[in-house]
Amino acid sequence: MKTSPSTASEIEEEVLARVRPTPEDGERIRMVADSILTRISDLAKERGLPAQTMLVGSAARGTWLAGDHDLDIFIATPKGSELDDALNLARAMAPEHEEKYAEHPYVHATIEGFDVDLVPCYLLENTSSLKSAVDRTPFHTRYVLGRIKGLEDQVLLLKQFMKGIGVYGSELKVGGFSGYLSELLVLRYGSFMGTLEEASGWRPREIIDLEGMGTLSHGEPLVVVDPVDPKRNVAAALTLDKMLQFAASARCFIKGPSLDFFFPGRIRPLTDEELIKIMEERKSAFILLEVSAPPVVEDILFPQLRKAEESIRALLTRNEFSVMRSDVESAEGLAWVLFELDVWELPRIMRRFGPPIYEGDHLSRFISSHPRPISGPYVEGGRAVVEVKRKYTKAWDLLEGEMSKLSLGKHLATEVQKGHSIYVGPTLTKVKVPALRTFLARYFSRRQRIC
Amino acid sequence: MKTSPSTASEIEEEVLARVRPTPEDGERIRMVADSILTRISDLAKERGLPAQTMLVGSAARGTWLAGDHDLDIFIATPKGSELDDALNLARAMAPEHEEKYAEHPYVHATIEGFDVDLVPCYLLENTSSLKSAVDRTPFHTRYVLGRIKGLEDQVLLLKQFMKGIGVYGSELKVGGFSGYLSELLVLRYGSFMGTLEEASGWRPREIIDLEGMGTLSHGEPLVVVDPVDPKRNVAAALTLDKMLQFAASARCFIKGPSLDFFFPGRIRPLTDEELIKIMEERKSAFILLEVSAPPVVEDILFPQLRKAEESIRALLTRNEFSVMRSDVESAEGLAWVLFELDVWELPRIMRRFGPPIYEGDHLSRFISSHPRPISGPYVEGGRAVVEVKRKYTKAWDLLEGEMSKLSLGKHLATEVQKGHSIYVGPTLTKVKVPALRTFLARYFSRRQRIC
Numbered sequence: 001m002k003t004s005p006s007t008a009s010e011i012e013e014e015v016l017a018r019v020r021p022t023p024e025d026g027e028r029i030r031m032v033a034d035s036i037l038t039r040i041s042d043l044a045k046e047r048g049l050p051a052q053t054m055l056v057g058s059a060a061r062g063t064w065l066a067g068d069h070d071l072d073i074f075i076a077t078p079k080g081s082e083l084d085d086a087l088n089l090a091r092a093m094a095p096e097h098e099e100k101y102a103e104h105p106y107v108h109a110t111i112e113g114f115d116v117d118l119v120p121c122y123l124l125e126n127t128s129s130l131k132s133a134v135d136r137t138p139f140h141t142r143y144v145l146g147r148i149k150g151l152e153d154q155v156l157l158l159k160q161f162m163k164g165i166g167v168y169g170s171e172l173k174v175g176g177f178s179g180y181l182s183e184l185l186v187l188r189y190g191s192f193m194g195t196l197e198e199a200s201g202w203r204p205r206e207i208i209d210l211e212g213m214g215t216l217s218h219g220e221p222l223v224v225v226d227p228v229d230p231k232r233n234v235a236a237a238l239t240l241d242k243m244l245q246f247a248a249s250a251r252c253f254i255k256g257p258s259l260d261f262f263f264p265g266r267i268r269p270l271t272d273e274e275l276i277k278i279m280e281e282r283k284s285a286f287i288l289l290e291v292s293a294p295p296v297v298e299d300i301l302f303p304q305l306r307k308a309e310e311s312i313r314a315l316l317t318r319n320e321f322s323v324m325r326s327d328v329e330s331a332e333g334l335a336w337v338l339f340e341l342d343v344w345e346l347p348r349i350m351r352r353f354g355p356p357i358y359e360g361d362h363l364s365r366f367i368s369s370h371p372r373p374i375s376g377p378y379v380e381g382g383r384a385v386v387e388v389k390r391k392y393t394k395a396w397d398l399l400e401g402e403m404s405k406l407s408l409g410k411h412l413a414t415e416v417q418k419g420h421s422i423y424v425g426p427t428l429t430k431v432k433v434p435a436l437r438t439f440l441a442r443y444f445s446r447r448q449r450i451c
Numbered sequence: 452m453k454t455s456p457s458t459a460s461e462i463e464e465e466v467l468a469r470v471r472p473t474p475e476d477g478e479r480i481r482m483v484a485d486s487i488l489t490r491i492s493d494l495a496k497e498r499g500l501p502a503q504t505m506l507v508g509s510a511a512r513g514t515w516l517a518g519d520h521d522l523d524i525f526i527a528t529p530k531g532s533e534l535d536d537a538l539n540l541a542r543a544m545a546p547e548h549e550e551k552y553a554e555h556p557y558v559h560a561t562i563e564g565f566d567v568d569l570v571p572c573y574l575l576e577n578t579s580s581l582k583s584a585v586d587r588t589p590f591h592t593r594y595v596l597g598r599i600k601g602l603e604d605q606v607l608l609l610k611q612f613m614k615g616i617g618v619y620g621s622e623l624k625v626g627g628f629s630g631y632l633s634e635l636l637v638l639r640y641g642s643f644m645g646t647l648e649e650a651s652g653w654r655p656r657e658i659i660d661l662e663g664m665g666t667l668s669h670g671e672p673l674v675v676v677d678p679v680d681p682k683r684n685v686a687a688a689l690t691l692d693k694m695l696q697f698a699a700s701a702r703c704f705i706k707g708p709s710l711d712f713f714f715p716g717r718i719r720p721l722t723d724e725e726l727i728k729i730m731e732e733r734k735s736a737f738i739l740l741e742v743s744a745p746p747v748v749e750d751i752l753f754p755q756l757r758k759a760e761e762s763i764r765a766l767l768t769r770n771e772f773s774v775m776r777s778d779v780e781s782a783e784g785l786a787w788v789l790f791e792l793d794v795w796e797l798p799r800i801m802r803r804f805g806p807p808i809y810e811g812d813h814l815s816r817f818i819s820s821h822p823r824p825i826s827g828p829y830v831e832g833g834r835a836v837v838e839v840k841r842k843y844t845k846a847w848d849l850l851e852g853e854m855s856k857l858s859l860g861k862h863l864a865t866e867v868q869k870g871h872s873i874y875v876g877p878t879l880t881k882v883k884v885p886a887l888r889t890f891l892a893r894y895f896s897r898r899q900r901i902c
Contacts, residue, residue, distance in 0.1 A: 203809040204833065244808035245830045251811060282825070283844060284798035320793070324802060342771070342801070343794050347735035350793070351775060357695035357901065358654040360702060367902050374733070378899045379696045382655065393734060448829045450808065451818050 076123035086120030139228040157192035164262040175239035196250035248450030269437030285344035288423040293335040294411035304409025331435030354384035514606040527574035537571030590679040608643035615713040626690035647701035699901030720888030736795035745862035755860025782886030805835035
């Protein structure tokens with residue numbers, strides 16, 4: 001019988017056995033990458049374009065996790081030329097593709113089982129004249145490639161740890177650690193365990209400056225000065241909570257190492273019965289707003305969903321309801337904002353507080369603006385009070401009634417106008433999308449490995 | 452057809468016609484008072500006691516309202532003698548009496564249709580060696596008697612105005628203006644209308660010092676330096692809200708004089724049907740705590756009721772329920788504390804917030820003290836959060852369950868221990884006491900003449 005690993009180093013070995021790409025994987029990824037790079041170079045020559053291609057990202061640095069099939073290939077054109085030329089090369093290279101948009105348009109295609117991004121950028125001598133964030137990527141790859149040799153396993157361990165605890169990924173949906181950031185941490189602290197040791201003592205406004213290029217005065221929770229561009233914070237997308245969750249999980253792992261940090265149990269989508277049972281146990285009120293997802297990338301959609309979440313929370317709070325927790329999700333062409341309330345129903349009457357009694361003019365205006373109160377006016381705590389009818393006694397009626405006045409992001413507002421659904425309590429079971437059910441399962445079981 | 456009075460002076464006349472005692476009333480009150488005073492003097496002589504008797508209060512000053520049948524008679528014994536001697540004189544004077552207790556015991560009896568208080572006190576030359584509050588009363592009567600001649604009607608108007616709007620009476624149940632205070636205001640401002648004019652501009656911390664004896668540094672809303680004892684604030688028992696209510700009603704009367712200020716409609720006790728209808732309209736939650744009233748005077752009972760009100764409010768608020776309004780009442784040997792809630796039911800789960808994540812030791816303790824949370828621990832806003840079971844999801848269960856731990860006044864605590872009832876919502880109709888129904892009617896219709 002195989003015993004499960006229990007010391008940190010036994011666990012590290014076991015993790016690496018699972019996430020380290022085999023030599024065959026490496027061979028295959030290089031072959032596919034080379035063939036794409038060659039084809040683009042050939043196309044460029046045919047068209048007389050002075051484009052250079054390069055493999056960037058974890059595949060280029062030897063720090064990709066087994067099972068990842070992502071290839072990031074940049075097509076660089078000289079300063080002064082058109083990015084569109086590079087984009088056309090990408091289009092020609094992968095006739096069956098999807099066009100996406102970050103700061104600039106790029107091409108996404110599936111080639112021989114790999115998810116390939118073909119990204120136009122400018123060819124620059126140094127980072128002093130960057131035109132967009134992607135122009136920085138080749139410099140990152142060069143910086144890491146020159147230093148990471150021999151530390152690849154440490155990066156794999158750190159990435160898988162971050163994945164396992166749910167803080168990996170710098171996309172705005174996650175707000176966690178990017179691959180480049182995890183590499184820099186390993187370069188700075190020498191190893192996976194060295195990074196955990198250091199991170200376990202992190203406080204907000206931590207600063208890490210590998211090349212001693214002077215500190216940035218960002219207000220962000222973690223500042224990691226970009227060695228190739230000292231004006232930039234590599235950890236700009238990292239939220240305070242993900243940073244501190246990583247710190248607390250690091251502490252927790254050092255105290256009691258376990259494979260579970262790296263490979264937590266899979267979360268299953270909830271069945272109707274499970275969902276109803278959990279809601280009955282919690283005895284809170286759930287409101288789910290559902291709209292069609294606007295046709296934009298997640299990095300544009302999620303900030304708009306969060307903005308909607310905040311607008312609705314403010315609306316509810318302003319009207320004396322109380323939100324316990326909320327979250328957002330998007331999948332299969334739909335987007336959701338979920339609210340769990342601890343106060344969802346209020347009396348028909350509400351109190352309105354007027355000015356201090358001795359402010360005679362204010363008081364007169366206040367009283368004449370409430371000509372027929374249910375009770376009042378009366379004096380309480382030195383102020384005038386009237387009791388009037390509340391327009392909405394239920395949180396969901398308020399949301400439905402005031403939806404059109406909410407301040408929402410541009411794309412999301414359009415979708416809400418076109419149509420939306422509000423599900424309350426047990427009617428949530430009407431939404432059968434498995435991704436939502438998995439999201440709800442994660443919402444309810446929410447348990448982080450912190451200590 | 453008689454037209455109703457509309458100018459302030461027409462209204463004053465009409466009020467005086469109703470509240471000014473007739474010459475016959477005056478004759479009768481003097482006869483009854485004289486006969487009591489004489490009898491006590493005779494008794495004192497028989498016993499060889501050097502007691503002096505005197506009529507004090509509004510009857511002595513000619514400022515009593517028609518229909519009032521109160522006589523306050525003081526029995527003064529020289530400094531150094533026993534107050535008990537005076538008390539025994541009172542007992543002998545009125546064999547059928549009730550003994551009451553303020554700072555000292557006194558005797559209350561009904562004599563020839565009058566409510567007579569026979570109050571022992573010390574005979575003092577001046578107010579520098581007062582032994583208790585009642586010793587001050589003869590000096591008040593002397594001060595007012597020497598100055599009030601010709602202003603009695605103004606005092607009657609002011610008292611009736613204060614009665615009508617509900618701010619008359621310095622007993623702790625009311626927290627309003629005493630008769631002596633209303634007399635001092637008329638002496639200071641020359642008339643009823645003069646007092647309203649001045650009061651309409653009152654702000655908290657107003658100071659009135661008739662004899663220019665220097666200001667007191669009390670923190671009270673209104674300070675009226677006692678002309679016979681400059682260390683004392685005549686308005687010490689006046690609450691901020693009653694003071695400001697008077698100020699706002701004064702302003703209101705000046706703008707639009709009306710007889711209604713003096714004689715508001717009578718409040719009828721609510722029937723079961725009315726009570727239920729109002730509660731259904733408000734859709735708030737009512738909790739009524741009922742106990743036997745402890746055998747103490749209202750000036751001792753009401754502070755204890757208010758203390759209970761505050762303790763219960765704090766208990767509810769601490770547990771995330773929300774009290775909209777509350778009040779206390781006592782009648783017919785019972786005492787009540789009433790709560791109207793806008794949040795009365797909460798989910799089964801509640802969130803507990805732990806320390807900031809980076810306080811490692813605190814965090815460990817927090818997490819190990821919640822070994823099996825329903826959700827969590829997770830990081831939110833930089834802190835650890837767990838979701839645990841709430842013990843009480845209904846406000847009334849909380850009150851019933853934690854009643855024994857509440858900090859209550861001594862006498863009230865004894866009664867609560869002996870037994871109490873909690874009525875929720877429509878079960879309030881089980882309490883049939885008319886005084887409570889009138890109290891509820893006033894609670895619901897609560898409408899003060901402020902503008």
